[in-house]
Amino acid sequence: MRHDPPLPAGTPLPLPRAPLPGPVEAPVPLDATAIAEFNDLLHELHPDAPHLDHDAVASVAQWLQSLPQPQADALLQARLGRLAELQAMAADPDWAIEPALGKRIRRLVAYVDRERDLIPDDVPRIGRLDDALLVELAWPMVAEELEDYRDFQRFREESGAGFGGHPRREDWLRTRLEEGALWEQLHRVRHQHYVDYGPLEGGLRVV
Known part of the structure; x- marks a missing residue:
C-alpha cells in the first residue's frame, strides 16, 4: 500500500503529478540554472523527492497568485513557520541529532534565508513560494525525527x-x-492463563 509522504502543514501544494500538456507561463522569470540548483539541493536533502521543472513551479505560482493575499500568506507561513521547530531540535544539546541530519537542516535553513534564489523573496505574493516548496518536499527527511523529538519534549x-x-x-x-517491554508483558498476561490444567475429563458431575 502506498502512503502519502508526511507534510509540514495541511494539504500539499498543488504540484502537477504528471507533465503538463503545454508550456505554462510563469508570473516571474524562472532561470533554468536556478531550477537545476534547486533540484540539486532538494535531492541532496531528500533523494526520493520529485523533480520540479519550469512548468510545475509556474503552475503553482499561478495558483498562489490567484488566491487572496491573506490566504496565500497563510499557506506559505504554515510551511516556513515549521523551520523554527527544526532549528530548536537541531540546537537542543539534550537531543543530539545525527551530524548528517543537522547538516541537511542547516542547508535547508540557509536556502530559505537567501533573498535571491529561484524566486527572489521580494517578488509580491510568490516570493517565498520556492522556500515553501523546498520545506514541503524535503519534509520527509525530518518528519520522523521531529515526531520523536516532540515525544522527547513531553518526556x-x-x-x-x-x-x-x-x-x-x-x-x-x-x-x-x-515501557514498550512492560506493555508487551501485560498484553501477554491478559491473554493467557497462569496455570493450564488441561481439558476436563469425564465432564461435570452434579451431586
Missing part, C-alpha cells in the same frame, strides 16, 4: 526531575523501550 517535561532536570536522548529511548 522531559514529565520526567526531567528524575534525570537532574536534563534527560538526554538515550534516557528517553531507554525509558520508552522499557
